[in-house]
Amino acid sequence: MADELIMPKVAWYKRKLVWIIVLLLVCAGGGAAWWLIPSSDSVEAAPVVDNRALYVGLSRPFVFSVSAGRRERLVQVELQLMVRGEAGETKAKRHLPLLESILLTVLSRQSADNYLSAEGKQGVRQEALNELNTVLTEELGAPLIEKVLFTGIVMQ
Incomplete structure (x- = not known):
């Protein structure tokens, strides 16, 4: 009879011990996950690089004369400058008078x-x-213009 009373108590302690071990494993797993997986506060967001092609239009078409053998011809050229990102567009617009002067010299x-x-x-x-980026490298420390695009040429 004493064995009958002891056996249920032992089974109850074994079940309780199993539940305690399971609970400890779950807590340990949660703690390990908290330690190993960084929180969103500690993760620095990678900077977003704006690499879109943007086009800077010039204030007016260039009008100048060029030599064509023994006579002069009048030329009108419209163009745009391709840059990358809004920062590049802002820099190009800030230096637009310089860029237009260089372009007029090269074109004429x-x-x-x-x-x-x-x-x-x-x-x-x-x-x-080449000339635009040479001057911009002197001014800004890096080339800025990716392409020079003719959008219109008229010659008389």
Whole structure:
């Protein structure tokens, strides 16, 4: 009879011990997860890089004369500058008078032949891009303009 009374108590203690062990494992797992997984406060958000292509229009078309053999021809060129991100657009707009001056110098020293062929236009665009970025590197410490785009050319 004494064995019958002891057996239920032992089974009850075993069940209680199993529940305590399970509870300790759950608490330990939660503590480990809290320790290993950083909270949202401690994680620094990666800076968002604005790399969109934006286009800066110039205040007016460029009008100038170029030599075409023995005569002068009048040229009107409209163009836009491609930059990356709003910061690049802001910097380009801030330096717009400087950029327009450089572009007028580059565009007006060309011959009429450079505006008649695709290769000539590409050469003018590349020369303008190089000169713009050379000056901007001196001013800002880095090139800013990605492309010079002709949006209109009229020659008389």
